[in-house]
Amino acid sequence: MHVGRTARERARAELTREIKDEARRQLAQSGSDGLSLRAVARQLGMVSSALYRYFPNRDHLLTALIVDAYNAVGVVAENANAAAAPTDLRVRWGNVCQAVRAWARAHPHEYALVYGSPVPGYHAPEITIVPAARVPLVLVAIVRDAWAGGALTLDPMQASFTPLLAQQIGNLAATVAPELPQDLLVRALIAWTQLFGMISFEVFGHLVGSVDPSDEFFVHAVERMADFVGLPPSSQG
Amino acid sequence: MHVGRTARERARAELTREIKDEARRQLAQSGSDGLSLRAVARQLGMVSSALYRYFPNRDHLLTALIVDAYNAVGVVAENANAAAAPTDLRVRWGNVCQAVRAWARAHPHEYALVYGSPVPGYHAPEITIVPAARVPLVLVAIVRDAWAGGALTLDPMQASFTPLLAQQIGNLAATVAPELPQDLLVRALIAWTQLFGMISFEVFGHLVGSVDPSDEFFVHAVERMADFVGLPPSSQG
DNA sequence: GCTAAGGGAGAGCACCGCTCTCGTTTGAGA
DNA sequence: TCTCAAACGAGAGCGGTGCTCTCCCTTAGC
Numbered sequence: 185m186h187v188g189r190t191a192r193e194r195a196r197a198e199l200t201r202e203i204k205d206e207a208r209r210q211l212a213q214s215g216s217d218g219l220s221l222r223a224v225a226r227q228l229g230m231v232s233s234a235l236y237r238y239f240p241n242r243d244h245l246l247t248a249l250i251v252d253a254y255n256a257v258g259v260v261a262e263n264a265n266a267a268a269a270p271t272d273l274r275v276r277w278g279n280v281c282q283a284v285r286a287w288a289r290a291h292p293h294e295y296a297l298v299y300g301s302p303v304p305g306y307h308a309p310e311i312t313i314v315p316a317a318r319v320p321l322v323l324v325a326i327v328r329d330a331w332a333g334g335a336l337t338l339d340p341m342q343a344s345f346t347p348l349l350a351q352q353i354g355n356l357a358a359t360v361a362p363e364l365p366q367d368l369l370v371r372a373l374i375a376w377t378q379l380f381g382m383i384s385f386e387v388f389g390h391l392v393g394s395v396d397p398s399d400e401f402f403v404h405a406v407e408r409m410a411d412f413v414g415l416p417p418s419s420q421g
Numbered sequence: 422m423h424v425g426r427t428a429r430e431r432a433r434a435e436l437t438r439e440i441k442d443e444a445r446r447q448l449a450q451s452g453s454d455g456l457s458l459r460a461v462a463r464q465l466g467m468v469s470s471a472l473y474r475y476f477p478n479r480d481h482l483l484t485a486l487i488v489d490a491y492n493a494v495g496v497v498a499e500n501a502n503a504a505a506a507p508t509d510l511r512v513r514w515g516n517v518c519q520a521v522r523a524w525a526r527a528h529p530h531e532y533a534l535v536y537g538s539p540v541p542g543y544h545a546p547e548i549t550i551v552p553a554a555r556v557p558l559v560l561v562a563i564v565r566d567a568w569a570g571g572a573l574t575l576d577p578m579q580a581s582f583t584p585l586l587a588q589q590i591g592n593l594a595a596t597v598a599p600e601l602p603q604d605l606l607v608r609a610l611i612a613w614t615q616l617f618g619m620i621s622f623e624v625f626g627h628l629v630g631s632v633d634p635s636d637e638f639f640v641h642a643v644e645r646m647a648d649f650v651g652l653p654p655s656s657q658g
Numbered sequence: 659g660c661t662a663a664g665g666g667a668g669a670g671c672a673c674c675g676c677t678c679t680c681g682t683t684t685g686a687g688a
Numbered sequence: 689t690c691t692c693a694a695a696c697g698a699g700a701g702c703g704g705t706g707c708t709c710t711c712c713c714t715t716a717g718c
Contacts, residue, residue: 320631349632352632385617390553394557
């Protein structure tokens with residue numbers, strides 16, 4: 185594996201990882217604003233300027249953490265999806281939603297880094313696109329399986345799309361789910377935004393006055409959105 | 422009105438307002454991280470320490486801006502609701518959602534300040550609770566009117582609530598909509614989270630790969646969520 | 659073995675939030 | 689009307705930040 189890697193290269197890779205680990209540790213404690221390059225360097229026993237050999241500036245370090253966070257929540261969602269019987273679509277759906285929520289609650293600052301306000305002056309670089317798509321792709325995969333299996337409890341309707349929206353959804357479908365009726369893809373998108381809206385409200389404290397703790401509201405809403413996309417009742421029930 | 426207000430008191434009130442205005446100006450340009458007390462003071466021709474006579478620290482200034490932002494979006498929602506015929510529930514619903522989205526797009530940094538990641542170490546003080554409730558209260562008001570008028574297109578079901586959730590919803594209903602079936606209130610909550618999830622995704626750039634520009638997706642989703650809560654078709658159509 | 663690139667240390671710049679001290683101004687009560 | 693405490697602005701200063709630049713040592717490839 186590490187053929188041709190010199191000692192210097194290995195040291196660089198390792199230090200890069202250590203910097204990210206320490207940065208993630210501080211991020212988890214203090215949030216992205218509290219993440220200080222100087223503090224990271226201090227913790228690693230080096231001087232702050234040395235850190236710039238590995239990351240050109242603070243934003244690049246944050247970007248690396250963002251990519252890692254996207255991948256972390258993506259893996260969690262994929263595993264949750266794979267843990268259920270492939271034919272039990274509703275359990276898969278519920279597992280994925282629960283897994284994303286659990287990850288968000290366990291890593292609120294990383295969640296905020298990714299799904300909260302973008303860092304000022306910061307615009308998501310291309311590197312984040314693929315990892316960012318992992319969770320929605322899992323959700324779409326479930327809907328695709330439901331459609332392919334003829335299991336959906338509602339008939340997709342086509343009529344009500346404006347031309348531009350139909351085109352946008354068509355383009356999106358072409359890359360992620362060509363065979364899926366547009367109506368279903370739109371419903372999945374809506375469920376996707378609802379899921380993260382709900383999680384964000386919980387993690388950021390907007391549910392405190394209404395449904396907090398929100399565990400039961402969450403499972404209820406997830407079921408309702410599973411209804412909304414047309415998933416059949418759990419085969420196990 | 423200003424009986425008993427000394428010149429000093431009036432000057433203090435005015436300067437406090439000017440500080441907030443200038444802070445809001447900088448917030449709109451640079452985001453909350455870019456908001457600097459020193460820069461605000463500089464712009465106002467005073468020295469930074471003088472600013473601490475008016476706000477004990479940066480967080481208090483941010484809190485004032487948060488309250489203002491909640492009220493701003495709340496007013497916008499209330500006006501949009503009032504602008505439609507009271508009986509045309511779906512138009513009211515659509516107006517409110519569109520108004521909130523428009524405000525968010527026009528003031529992305531203020532939106533991020535309120536609905537994005539909470540500032541590190543910052544926990545929403547009580548003063549924000551009432552202003553924060555204005556938008557959801559408008560949504561609930563529409564659902565209440567629909568229920569009171571017998572206009573809803575679906576029958577609320579009661580069965581599927583767990584005890585804790587039923588209790589939470591009951592408590593919430595007691596303070597905002599005592600006569601509303603719990604099922605309807607839950608549906609409104611879900612629609613509320615969907616609305617802000619969708620707006621956050623748009624403002625924070627998470628829809629770039631899928632439905633962007635998202636105007637038409639937004640109106641479609643709003644209609645779908647109006648269906649979801651059971652609002653009847655527009656009486657004007 | 660030489661040389662160029664890689665990498666750490668340190669000083670320094672301009673900024674930040676915040677505190678403290680020191681005069682000045684203001685306004686309310688004696 | 690005079691007094692005196694409170695309110696207020698200016699300035700210096702502390703410890704922190706991101707980032708740059710220079711210096712010097714080490715490493716790796718020719």
